[in-house]
Amino acid sequence: MSQQKKTIDFGFSEVPLEEKVKKVKGVFDSVADKYDVMNDVMSFGIHRLWKRHTIELSGIRPGNSVLDLAGGTGDLTKEFAKRVGKSGRVVLADINESMVRVGRDRLINQGIAGNVDYTITNAEALGFPDNTFDLATIAFGLRNVTNKDKALEELYRVLKPGGQLMVLEFSKVTQPLLAKAYDFYSFNILPKMGKLIADDEASYQYLAESIRMHPDQDTLKQMMLDAGFDKAEYLNMSEGIVALHRGWKY
Amino acid sequence: MMLNKALEFILNEAIRLDEGHGAAFKPLEDKVFTLTLNDLGTTSHLLFTAYGVSVQSDLQGDADATIETSLVALLALPQTSELKGAVFHGDEPLAEQFVDALNSLEIDWEEHLSHYTGDLIAFKVGHAARSVMQTKQGIKQQAGDTLKEYLQFEINALPTKSQVQRFNQQVVQIHQSVDALENRIDTLLKSATTASH
Structure with missing residues (x-):
């Protein structure tokens, strides 16, 4: 669908299709070092609860293989690695080398090693054979992907039959009053905090805009079904500020 | 969660x-x-x-x-x-x-605490904790004894141990007597049946 367009959204602006990957890479190169601190500050630490909830619902067990796509600085990879143990395997994959480096160093420093692989990959062309993973996750990454439909098809392909995809992403706030407050926060406070902490107002302006351009809950669920998933459902967290979409391949 | x-x-x-x-x-x-x-x-x-x-x-x-x-x-x-x-x-x-x-699992709390507070304070805290536990154990024991005495001797709501033993012995004796009586009745019934034939 979006491949037929000559331009695509980059936040609220339109950029040539082939430019988005480079621009997104630029954003994350810029914020990589301060990414974790900014996540804590921006979400008041609530992102940890969203991620914890995601991990708990994954139902993962020792011996499983997991793909943490757009794994960034490795929050989810760390917890998955602890759960799958030495008999399992976790792959932290991200298109951004800076983020993978930060994530790898951080996990090694925390003693997570031996069952984690790191790779730089494009979500639209995953370099893994069919039916490889028991679980695939993409947390706060799908909205940055140029062709989301293609990425979902790829995620479906690399999942084993019976496997599950979990998409944790900012979504549409369901409570009108909260939505107004959230808009004010996103466009007035968030970029200023980005400037203050990471000295990068533009990147955080993009983050806020990209959240608004991301498909809402029902649209994303339908996209997952269209990509081939046999079952899809979603769970709103914090009144829809974030939604966890789950899709199963049977 | x-x-x-x-x-x-x-x-x-x-x-x-x-x-x-x-x-x-x-x-x-x-x-x-x-x-x-x-x-x-x-x-x-x-x-x-x-x-x-x-x-x-x-x-x-x-x-x-x-x-x-x-x-x-x-x-x-x-x-x-x-x-x-x-x-x-x-x-x-x-x-x-x-x-x-x-x-x-065995955790030496004093040892671990001493890393943060030093040996002396850790020992004093451990000693105080043990005293509290002993006092708690003593109070629990004393409260149990007082309640037992009140229920057994003041309001006779519960029997003493020896009363329960005596009662159990009496139950056994009655059980044996009933068995003996049952045997005698059986014997009498058999005699009566034989006599009627």
Whole structure:
């Protein structure tokens, strides 16, 4: 669908299709070092609860293989690695080398090693054979992907039959009053905090805009079904500020 | 979710501080336990790996062993050394091994505290804690004795031990007498039947 367009959204602006990957890479190169601190500050630490909830619902067990796509600085990879143990395997994959480096160093420093692989990959062309993973996750990454439909098809392909995809992403706030407050926060406070902490107002302006351009809950669920998933459902967290979409391949 | 996180933290800290470095948990690596706390109505899944214990609400597939118990029994484990009223499913010996591993945890609080406070303060805190425990034990014992005396001797609501023993002996004697009487009646009935023929 979006491949037929000559331009695509980059936040609220339109950029040539082939430019988005480079621009997104630029954003994350810029914020990589301060990414974790900014996540804590921006979400008041609530992102940890969203991620914890995601991990708990994954139902993962020792011996499983997991793909943490757009794994960034490795929050989810760390917890998955602890759960799958030495008999399992976790792959932290991200298109951004800076983020993978930060994530790898951080996990090694925390003693997570031996069952984690790191790779730089494009979500639209995953370099893994069919039916490889028991679980695939993409947390706060799908909205940055140029062709989301293609990425979902790829995620479906690399999942084993019976496997599950979990998409944790900012979504549409369901409570009108909260939505107004959230808009004010996103466009007035968030970029200023980005400037203050990471000295990068533009990147955080993009983050806020990209959240608004991301498909809402029902649209994303339908996209997952269209990509081939046999079952899809979603769970709103914090009144829809974030939604966890789950899709199963049977 | 919060209960799981708390349980995960407590178990991992206990293993970390254990005198035996959690050696009893090594055989449980790559095993999964489902822990149901009936009094709270919660179910958690405990995943043991080389990294420690992880606790989560959902699980794909079945656990190796399931333990149904109560939070009260779990908290009392250090005193009772057993999970009273617990029901095991699945690999029961493995579930028992898990309980044994929990029982084997030994934490020298004074030693660990001394790293932060120094030996003297750690000893004083430990001494105070032991005194409190002894006092608590003494008060508990005294309260039990007082209640027992009141129920047995003041209001005669409960019998004493010797009264119960005497009563049991009397029940046995009556039982024997009834048996003897039954035999005599049987004999008489048989005699009467023979005589009527």
